[in-house]
Amino acid sequence: MIVGVRFSPSGRVHFYDDSGIRAEFADRVMVETERGDKEASIVIGSGQVAHSDLDEPLPRVLNLIESAPEIP
Numbered sequence: 001m002i003v004g005v006r007f008s009p010s011g012r013v014h015f016y017d018d019s020g021i022r023a024e025f026a027d028r029v030m031v032e033t034e035r036g037d038k039e040a041s042i043v044i045g046s047g048q049v050a051h052s053d054l055d056e057p058l059p060r061v062l063n064l065i066e067s068a069p070e071i072p
Contacts, residue, residue, distance in 0.1 A: 002051065003061065004044030005031060017058040018046050028065040037062060 003023060004013040016031050023029050027042045 001046035002049040002054065002058065003029075003042050003046055004049065005029065005040035005061075006043050007038060007040050009041075013043055014040070015044075015049060015054055015058055017060045019060045019062070021061050021064055022046075023061065023064050030062045030065055032059045032062055039065060 001018045002015055003018045004015055006013055014031075021029070023042050023046070025042055025045050029040055029042060030037050031040050
């Protein structure tokens with residue numbers, strides 16, 4: 001499936017292969033880029049983009065970033 005991610009809140013949406021990782025809207029993920037791995041936020045969830053809309057092979061989502069536990 002395909003997901004859309006942003007590297008900054010007002011940045012451009014980039015499309016990635018979700019690699020089978022169950023990430024949802026607003027989850028933080030690590031993705032591969034031409035300049036190395038970067039952290040990004042999911043802004044378009046799996047199943048909301050048709051494969052036929054995109055031509056080229058997509059880079060991959062590497063893993064879901066777990067949020068730090070809240071300290072009371």
